[in-house]
Amino acid sequence: MTGPVDARRSIFARLYHGETNIQFVSRLRRWAMLSGLVIVLGLVSLYFRGLNLGIDFEGGVVWEVPAGDVSVADAQDAMESEGLQGLTVQSLTSEGTTRLRVEAEPLERARDAEAISQELADLTGADVNDVSLNSVGPSWGEEISRKALRALIFFLIAITVYISLRFEFKMAVPTLVALVHDVLITIGVYSIAGFEVTPATVIALLTILGFSIYDGIVVFDKVDENTKLVGTSHNLTYGGMVNLSLNQVLMRSLNTSITALLPVASLLVLGSFVLGATTLEEFALALLIGLFAGAYSSIFIASPLLAVLKEREPRYRDLKAKLAARQGPVVAPLAPDLDDELAEASAARARPVTPGAAAPLSGRPIPPRPRKKGKRR
Amino acid sequence: MRRKKLTPLVLIVVAAAAALTGALVTDTSPQLGLDLQGGVSVVLQPTKQADDEALSQTISIIRNRVDALGVAEPDIARQGRSIVVQLPGVKNQQRALELVGDTAELRFRPVMSSIPGSIEDLLSSTTTTGPGETTTTVAGDTTTTAATDVTGQSAVGQATPFQDPTTTTTAAGDPTTTTTAPVGEPSTGFELTPREDDVADQPVVLAERDADGKVVSTYQLGPSAATGQIVSTAAPELDPSGQWQVRLEIKGGSSIDAFNAIAAECFSGSPTCPSKQLAIVLDSEVISAPTIQQPSFERDKIQISGSFTESEAKDLALVLRYGSLPVNLEPQTVQTVSPTLGEDSLRAGLAAGLLGLALVCLYMIVYYRALGLVVVLGLGVWASLNYAIISKLGVALTLSGVTGIVVSVGVTVDSYVVYFERLKDELRAGRTLRSSTERSFARAFRTILAADISSFIGAALLFWLTVGPVRGFAFFLGLSTILDVVVAWFFTRPMVGLLSRNRFFTNARWFGVARGLDAPRTAAVAPAGGAR
Numbered sequence: 001m002t003g004p005v006d007a008r009r010s011i012f013a014r015l016y017h018g019e020t021n022i023q024f025v026s027r028l029r030r031w032a033m034l035s036g037l038v039i040v041l042g043l044v045s046l047y048f049r050g051l052n053l054g055i056d057f058e059g060g061v062v063w064e065v066p067a068g069d070v071s072v073a074d075a076q077d078a079m080e081s082e083g084l085q086g087l088t089v090q091s092l093t094s095e096g097t098t099r100l101r102v103e104a105e106p107l108e109r110a111r112d113a114e115a116i117s118q119e120l121a122d123l124t125g126a127d128v129n130d131v132s133l134n135s136v137g138p139s140w141g142e143e144i145s146r147k148a149l150r151a152l153i154f155f156l157i158a159i160t161v162y163i164s165l166r167f168e169f170k171m172a173v174p175t176l177v178a179l180v181h182d183v184l185i186t187i188g189v190y191s192i193a194g195f196e197v198t199p200a201t202v203i204a205l206l207t208i209l210g211f212s213i214y215d216g217i218v219v220f221d222k223v224d225e226n227t228k229l230v231g232t233s234h235n236l237t238y239g240g241m242v243n244l245s246l247n248q249v250l251m252r253s254l255n256t257s258i259t260a261l262l263p264v265a266s267l268l269v270l271g272s273f274v275l276g277a278t279t280l281e282e283f284a285l286a287l288l289i290g291l292f293a294g295a296y297s298s299i300f301i302a303s304p305l306l307a308v309l310k311e312r313e314p315r316y317r318d319l320k321a322k323l324a325a326r327q328g329p330v331v332a333p334l335a336p337d338l339d340d341e342l343a344e345a346s347a348a349r350a351r352p353v354t355p356g357a358a359a360p361l362s363g364r365p366i367p368p369r370p371r372k373k374g375k376r377r
Numbered sequence: 378m379r380r381k382k383l384t385p386l387v388l389i390v391v392a393a394a395a396a397l398t399g400a401l402v403t404d405t406s407p408q409l410g411l412d413l414q415g416g417v418s419v420v421l422q423p424t425k426q427a428d429d430e431a432l433s434q435t436i437s438i439i440r441n442r443v444d445a446l447g448v449a450e451p452d453i454a455r456q457g458r459s460i461v462v463q464l465p466g467v468k469n470q471q472r473a474l475e476l477v478g479d480t481a482e483l484r485f486r487p488v489m490s491s492i493p494g495s496i497e498d499l500l501s502s503t504t505t506t507g508p509g510e511t512t513t514t515v516a517g518d519t520t521t522t523a524a525t526d527v528t529g530q531s532a533v534g535q536a537t538p539f540q541d542p543t544t545t546t547t548a549a550g551d552p553t554t555t556t557t558a559p560v561g562e563p564s565t566g567f568e569l570t571p572r573e574d575d576v577a578d579q580p581v582v583l584a585e586r587d588a589d590g591k592v593v594s595t596y597q598l599g600p601s602a603a604t605g606q607i608v609s610t611a612a613p614e615l616d617p618s619g620q621w622q623v624r625l626e627i628k629g630g631s632s633i634d635a636f637n638a639i640a641a642e643c644f645s646g647s648p649t650c651p652s653k654q655l656a657i658v659l660d661s662e663v664i665s666a667p668t669i670q671q672p673s674f675e676r677d678k679i680q681i682s683g684s685f686t687e688s689e690a691k692d693l694a695l696v697l698r699y700g701s702l703p704v705n706l707e708p709q710t711v712q713t714v715s716p717t718l719g720e721d722s723l724r725a726g727l728a729a730g731l732l733g734l735a736l737v738c739l740y741m742i743v744y745y746r747a748l749g750l751v752v753v754l755g756l757g758v759w760a761s762l763n764y765a766i767i768s769k770l771g772v773a774l775t776l777s778g779v780t781g782i783v784v785s786v787g788v789t790v791d792s793y794v795v796y797f798e799r800l801k802d803e804l805r806a807g808r809t810l811r812s813s814t815e816r817s818f819a820r821a822f823r824t825i826l827a828a829d830i831s832s833f834i835g836a837a838l839l840f841w842l843t844v845g846p847v848r849g850f851a852f853f854l855g856l857s858t859i860l861d862v863v864v865a866w867f868f869t870r871p872m873v874g875l876l877s878r879n880r881f882f883t884n885a886r887w888f889g890v891a892r893g894l895d896a897p898r899t900a901a902v903a904p905a906g907g908a909r
Contacts, residue, residue, distance in 0.1 A: 064715075114474055128470070128471055129468070129469065130716075131713070133711060143459075148843055211787070214832050218824055218828050221828075248802070256794050261787075263730065263734065263787060264783065266730075270732050271726060271729035287780075
């Protein structure tokens with residue numbers, strides 16, 4: 001992976017050496033359309049199909065019992081004779097044991113659920129304490145959702161305040177946009193795929209929000225640091241600087257996403273598919289989708305949006321015009337996405353900025369500085 | 378200089394090792410939530426509007442019942458208007474469900490006879506004393522105890538402004554009351570009635586307990602004469618002599634008639650109430666058994682006196698008020714998880730977590746070489762501290778908590794990635810590894826702190842504002858975030874500094890830091906020992 005410095009390298013090698021020059025900022029429209037498409041598809045599906053809400057939101061009762069020799073049909077008959085409404089009976093198999101899962105609409109009296117537990121235990125010959133029961137009244141889900149929503153609103157306000165204090169308000173706006181983006185995409189995928197929404201999903205969704213903000217802040221911190229590079233001396237517009245910062249943190253973002261995805265993926269694959277713990281599946285699925293969306297949005301949505309917002313400030317608008325007048329458009333002249341002619345490893349280190357070269361868009365955050373003598377650490 | 382930098386490293390490694398060994402030696406492991414060990418979880422809501430006071434009374438009633446079940450770590454908490462009852466590991470789930478949601482009723486029952494302590498106490502004291510002396514010792518013992526007990530007990534009298542406080546005391550301390558207890562033959566009829574057999578119109582045997590749950594007295598009680606519904610209100614007050622007592626007000630009409638009917642029976646010591654005491658019973662527990670001092674009462678001039686402390690008087694008033702408006706509970710959600718299902722989830726979660734962790738470590742080592750080792754060791758420190766803290770705090774670890782931890786692995790590893798990528802930048806800019814470590818760390822730490830603070834804000838808000846599983850998740854996420862900052866400062870920084878000084882780790886051909894950071898060879902090779 002780390003050969004000697006070549007003139008031309010594969011995209012992975014360039015990523016690894018921090019030499020990419022992908023035009024994130026100037027192609028915001030492209031990324032926005034891509035995201036917009038997914039979001040619209042999701043919203044359409046949400047409107048027509050809605051979400052597959054679990055019993056925790058709609059109310060209902062679920063029993064799970066070791067199946068013994070009882071077939072799904074037998075259980076279905078037995079439960080129908082109990083007069084349960086909206087009945088579905090499934091069998092779940094994990095590690096060689098089969099369990100029956102009986103789902104029904106909320107019962108008139110919550111206490112009847114316990115009687116049915118006994119009934120099921122008698123039917124399958126299991127001990128009544130081996131019957132898992134989950135009964136939720138119809139109003140409970142409403143309360144959970146309301147509380148989660150309230151927490152979410154406070155969370156958004158607090159994050160906005162925090163980012164405004166730590167960085168600036170204009171950085172809070174793209175963060176929130178990216179956040180809404182991630183949530184919409186996750187909900188959309190859930191609606192399209194018809195995955196069941198459970199409290200676990202809500203938790204996963206909140207995690208995604210946290211992660212999305214976390215990711216965004218790491219990128220913005222770099223942008224914040226690089227702001228001093230903006231100006232005529234470095235031939236860099238704000239947008240150009242954001243783009244530079246993104247390329248600099250790209251490997252970080254990829255590594256972080258990979259390390260975050262590895263445990264979640266193992267949760268999904270090993271935890272739920274191999275070992276059959278369905279609750280883990282509920283968590284991991286939403287997390288997986290959301291982490292992808294979060295990694296994508298912090299790079300492709302939040303940062304370019306920040307550049308667009310900032311370049312509306314007179315200061316940066318004037319700078320952009322000035323630089324454009326001097327030498328044509330600054331940020332996007334590099335026709336292929338990955339033109340690294342100017343991003344060679346040694347270029348920025350060795351040479352001072354040559355006028356006429358489009359821009360020092362290499363991944364060097366630190367301007368070369370003569371080494372001090374006698375510096376000890 | 379060098380030693381100073383190593384102090385935090387040594388400190389945190391020792392702390393982590395000590396915490397982990399401490400947890401392992403004392404055998405404190407994280408307490409498992411009910412979705413991981415099986416159990417019952419019920420969310421109850423009052424059917425009618427209930428005030429704070431009544432709700433907390435309800436919770437203490439439920440707690441009493443649950444204690445009787447012998448659940449190791451019951452969690453009964455109020456969240457908004459709801460009462461959340463979590464009984465992890467409860468053996469008899471059906472029974473637990475029945476118990477928890479039952480409405481508690483306040484009953485007034487005439488006392489037939491009573492003994493101090495429980496029947497077991499009495500019998501054991503009999504057997505321990507020599508056979509010849511048995512009767513006298515027990516009798517003597519009992520009388521004294523009972524006598525003081527009765528003095529300590531309460532009486533119901535008419536509230537009059539000029540009432541002589543001694544009247545009450547005398548009446549209550551009347552030894553004739555005590556002698557009605559069948560001291561001679563203690564074993565007859567003093568076995569406590571099981572809770573499910575406590576029916577209003579049947580005679581029962583119930584106990585009065587102190588705050589620690591120790592039985593103070595055991596009573597044979599007649600059928601219930603009235604329920605708490607007759608109570609209008611009750612309040613603690615000070616009598617003219619500065620003694621705490623409770624003022625009881627009964628509703629008018631049939632309520633006061635019913636009360637006076639039983640008062641008359643008790644006052645006269647009729648066979649239905651030979652002890653002259655009327656027990657106030659809430660949820661199968663005798664709260665107080667005052668002696669009736671008058672044949673009839675005016676409905677708003679009743680007082681219960683005795684040598685109450687302020688809090689005893691308040692508690693008694695509370696029980697009476699609760700009895701007037703008992704809280705009916707309706708289960709909103711009921712969840713029972715069978716132990717086997719919980720075990721399966723736990724195993725799957727652990728296996729998946731470990732596999733994920735192993736993959737992350739592998740990836741880090743392949744990518745960062747020697748620095749990857751720092752990540753692995755750092756995760757070790759982080760995990761030990763996390764484990765020890767979770768065990769110590771005794772917060773129930775639920776499936777959502779496990780997810781929070783798994784997710785925070787990602788956040789933690791990111792801190793290393795931020796730092797290492799920073800180092801990479803510095804090296805590419807031509808600095809040596811040795812001179813870059815501190816600079817890079819200072820800058821990277823700013824980033825880590827900014828990002829972790831935002832994570833922590835989220836976790837804290839979720840913890841305060843939500844219910845149930847979301848809270849568990851938020852707690853573990855927040856804890857891991859704090860530990861991440863601690864480990865970065867105390868472990869990663871000195872550790873990388875240490876590595877950067879070691880020729881083997883910096884320059885080894887396949888494993889060296891330089892290799893892992895993609896540094897130009899010349900730049901990273903610190904003149905070995907030369908600069909110092």
